[in-house]
Structures are given as C-alpha cells and as structure tokens.
Amino acid sequence: MTRPLRDAPQFYLTSPTPCPYLPGREERKVFTHLVGARARDLNDVLSQGGFRRSQSIAYRPACETCRACISVRIVVADFRPSRTFRKILSHNSDLIGEALPPQPRSEHYSLFRGYLDDRHPDGGMATMSALDFAMMVEDTHVETSLIEYRRRSPDSGFTGRGQGDLFAFALTDRLSDGLSMVYSVYDPALEARSLGTFMVLEHVERARKLGLPYVYLGYWVEGSPKMAYKARFLPQERLMPQGWERVG
Known part of the structure; x- marks a missing residue:
C-alpha cells in the first residue's frame, strides 16, 4: 500500500x-x-x-x-492614484502605519468590536469573542504583521511610529510576490477619512518600497456591494480560468 x-x-x-x-x-x-x-x-x-x-x-x-x-491583486509598479485617491491620501497624511508582530491587545479588539457592530452586525464574525479575535490574529504559521495606523508625531520620521489613539489596523501577510491583506478594521466614526481605501493605498506604497509586485485584495464579486470597492484599484490582475489577466 x-x-x-x-x-x-x-x-x-x-x-x-x-x-x-x-x-x-x-x-x-x-x-x-x-x-x-x-x-x-x-x-x-x-x-x-x-x-x-x-x-x-x-x-x-x-x-x-x-x-x-474572482481573486484580484493590484499591479504595484503601474499603479497611479486617481484624483480621488490622492485626496484620500492627503486627508490621512497625518497618519502613519507601523508593522508590528501579530500580538493583539485590548484596543485592537475594541476597535474590531466597534467595526463589526457598525458595519457587519449580522456577518459571520458578529459573535466573535476576545479569545476568538486573539486566535484570528495569532494563529499563523506564515510571516504576518499587524499594521497599526496612528497619528504622526515629531519623531515618526525616525522611529516609524505614530502616537495616540488607534485609528485602524490591518492583518497582513508577506508573500514572496506581494502583500496579502487578510483583514482590515477601522473606526467607523471616522467615515469621512475613507480609512478602508487609505489602508489599501498605503499597502501599495508599502509593497513598492519592499520591491514587491502585488497587493492581494482577496475576492471581488461582481454584483456584490461589499466587494465593489476592489474594482477601483487599477491596474489590477484577476484570476480567470486561463490564469491571471490584467484589467485597466
């Protein structure tokens, strides 16, 4: 046998x-x-x-x-922010992202809980406890970072760190050919900042600095309002039956 x-x-x-x-x-x-x-x-x-x-x-x-x-990934080298994207970047220029080990704290869960209750109260994660959340962040055997977004400080240019309240965070994997955004959370009270879009744009620049060609966004579903935003990040590649195809 x-x-x-x-x-x-x-x-x-x-x-x-x-x-x-x-x-x-x-x-x-x-x-x-x-x-x-x-x-x-x-x-x-x-x-x-x-x-x-x-x-x-x-x-x-x-x-x-x-x-x-359909799996989608942004083509980093050819990506140029649109006028709308440039406004979002400018509006959030007071924020800085810091990549940390995947070690959740109470402020992460508080932000996560508020985000779910506001945006996805009936979703599959709605009943997640603090322990469930900790497992989501910590249970990884790959290279993963918890990228926090806080206000810039006078020392941020040297330390790469922000200060004050946590505005948003992203659980992100580093792949051999890109960054994969596993899950993103932001303060729903700060809707005017478009923090979800800002985090994607910041990941594109982060990947560019790391010399990585792609930012993986997960699945785009035509006809689903939840996934419509992903189609805005062009150029991108979409995984079709015959392989990755460029769009935009």
Missing part, C-alpha cells in the same frame, strides 16, 4: 452554506491546513492560485454552479 507524503497538503470540501455575497445562492469552499515548516511556501503557492488565509487555514470558493468570486 502506498503511503502519502507526510508533508503533502490534504484538501477538504465544506458542505453548502448560504452565500454571504449574492442572495439566493450557496457557497462551498475547498481548504487545507497551513502548518509546519512548509506553511509559508504553501501559502505563497496557494495565494498565487486564488486561495485566501484565515488563521492556519487556506481556502478558496468551490461552488458547483457559480464562479462569481
């Missing part, structure tokens, strides 16, 4: 559940575990193939009758 390779990933298929993006449809996902010494390399390969990470799980949609979820 042939034994499977010990380090070969095993893939599993979930049962159908209601689709969170398109009403009246069901979703299924294929997933595998990201653990052990090869987790980082596996996350790289799977991300390039359209998978996303959640804690120590990599998953992608595997719906039987729908292919609406």
Whole structure:
C-alpha cells in the first residue's frame, strides 16, 4: 500500500452554506491546513492560485454552479492614484502605519468590536469573542504583521511610529510576490477619512518600497456591494480560468 507524503497538503470540501455575497445562492469552499515548516511556501503557492488565509487555514470558493468570486491583486509598479485617491491620501497624511508582530491587545479588539457592530452586525464574525479575535490574529504559521495606523508625531520620521489613539489596523501577510491583506478594521466614526481605501493605498506604497509586485485584495464579486470597492484599484490582475489577466 502506498503511503502519502507526510508533508503533502490534504484538501477538504465544506458542505453548502448560504452565500454571504449574492442572495439566493450557496457557497462551498475547498481548504487545507497551513502548518509546519512548509506553511509559508504553501501559502505563497496557494495565494498565487486564488486561495485566501484565515488563521492556519487556506481556502478558496468551490461552488458547483457559480464562479462569481474572482481573486484580484493590484499591479504595484503601474499603479497611479486617481484624483480621488490622492485626496484620500492627503486627508490621512497625518497618519502613519507601523508593522508590528501579530500580538493583539485590548484596543485592537475594541476597535474590531466597534467595526463589526457598525458595519457587519449580522456577518459571520458578529459573535466573535476576545479569545476568538486573539486566535484570528495569532494563529499563523506564515510571516504576518499587524499594521497599526496612528497619528504622526515629531519623531515618526525616525522611529516609524505614530502616537495616540488607534485609528485602524490591518492583518497582513508577506508573500514572496506581494502583500496579502487578510483583514482590515477601522473606526467607523471616522467615515469621512475613507480609512478602508487609505489602508489599501498605503499597502501599495508599502509593497513598492519592499520591491514587491502585488497587493492581494482577496475576492471581488461582481454584483456584490461589499466587494465593489476592489474594482477601483487599477491596474489590477484577476484570476480567470486561463490564469491571471490584467484589467485597466
């Protein structure tokens, strides 16, 4: 009897559940575990193939009758902020992002809780406790950062750190070819700042400085208001059946 390779990933298929993006449809996902010494390399390969990470799980949609979820990544070298994007960058020029180890604190959970209660009160994360949140941040076997956004201080140019209240944060993986924005949170009371868009723009500049060609945004779903914003970041590549195709 042939034994499977010990380090070969095993893939599993979930049962159908209601689709969170398109009403009246069901979703299924294929997933595998990201653990052990090869987790980082596996996350790289799977991300390039359209998978996303959640804690120590990599998953992608595997719906039987729908292919609406499309992986998108921004082409960093050719990205130029539009007039609207430049205004958002200017409006948030008093903020600075600092990459920290994935170690959650009470202020992170407080911001996360307020964000969910305001923006996604009926979503799948609505009942997450502080312990659940800590596991979401800490349970990783790949290179992950918690990028905080606070006001600039006179020393920020030297330290790279902000000060004062936490405005937003992003849980971000570093891949061999880009940055993958796993989850982003911001203070919903600061809607005028467009902090969600600002964090994406800041990640593009962060990737540019690191010499990385892409910023992975996850899935864009045409017809889903929740995902419509992702189509604004052009040029981008979308993963189609024949491979990554450039748009814009």
